[in-house]
Amino acid sequence: MSSSQTGYFVPQPSKWPLVGAVALFFIGLGAAFAVNQHSLGYWSIAVGAAILLYMLFGWFGDVIGESEGGRYGANVDLSFRWGMGWFIFSEVMFFGAFFGALFYLRAVSVPELGDMIHKMLWPDFNPVWPTAVAPNGTEPYSAMGPIGLPLINTILLLTSGLTLTVAHWGLVNNNRGQLKLFLLLTVALGFTFLGLQAYEYHHGWTEMNLTLASGVYGATFYLMTGFHGLHVMIGAIMLTVVLLRSVKGHFKPDHHFAFEAAAWYWHFVDVVWLILFVFVYWL
Structure with missing residues (x-):
């Protein structure tokens, strides 16, 4: 589809918001542990950051693909x-x-x-x-x-x-x-x-x-x-x-x-x- 199209593109249901929520859960949990000097705190933050990075690459990739595909x-x-x-x-x-x-x-x-x-x-x-x-x-x-x-x-x-x-x-x-x-x-x-x-x-x-x-x-x-x-x-x-x-x-x-x-x-x-x-x- 060209950029002059009159329709409206509706994307398929995406998993990325759920992945982002899981990432933020681990980051928040890790922050709470770290403040209370629990040994799992920084590990949980690292896991959350890794999941968040995975989400960013995946979600950005989907949106860029839709944009470059003319949708x-x-x-x-x-x-x-x-x-x-x-x-x-x-x-x-x-x-x-x-x-x-x-x-x-x-x-x-x-x-x-x-x-x-x-x-x-x-x-x-x-x-x-x-x-x-x-x-x-x-x-x-x-x-x-x-x-x-x-x-x-x-x-x-x-x-x-x-x-x-x-x-x-x-x-x-x-x-x-x-x-x-x-x-x-x-x-x-x-x-x-x-x-x-x-x-x-x-x-x-x-x-x-x-x-x-x-x-x-x-x-x-x-x-x-x-x-x-x-x-x-x-x-x-x-x-x-x-x-x-x-x-x-x-x-x-x-x-x-x-x-x-x-x-x-x-x-x-x-x-x-x-x-x-x-x-x-x-x-």
Whole structure:
């Protein structure tokens, strides 16, 4: 079927959602075991990750085969766009909840705990951000500043958004060399970001005493930057698949929604990081 078809392709029942559910079960079970220092924890996570990888290869392969077989017409393409749009909107709400919690803590909870009424309960509490950790006996920690690795990672992500746009121009203009080169640069920048963030976490945990137990600052820092890092990893995997498909000659100048979907997601990740950089690292 051509991309101009008026019908709607309905795929056969798939086993992959069930396989994914089994993978997530093992990962969740392993995480619970690992937190409780059970020896089976990491083994269960490894099994779950292997099953998840099997699911990704299988499911991606089926969808790519359907796409290259011409089964996705104009109506399917439109539904894909709506679906990806709503998915990104749900991600906006996801991070919106995190930012809402951060703003509430900084603008309402922390100042309120330092007012005259609460001074009677916690006389040593200092209502500043980052919060102190002295009440539970934890050693003082250092807050993560914006200069250094966070600034470098910001530059990397902004640059990756530019290289991805140049790759898209190459695809639209049927310049396959430009497409593949700048896609490769985008993927490399994404994984470099992840490597530097892992190093930042290690530095903060071991040298700055910044842990999940470092008051509400430590909890919100790792929660928000960690979930963003997870999204960067997902986006980098998506772009890697798009790169491999581009090398194999997939996508046409007028028919390349998989590329567009990955690009939308990556630009969303870029915007979220800019907001994170300002409100988590800078202010």
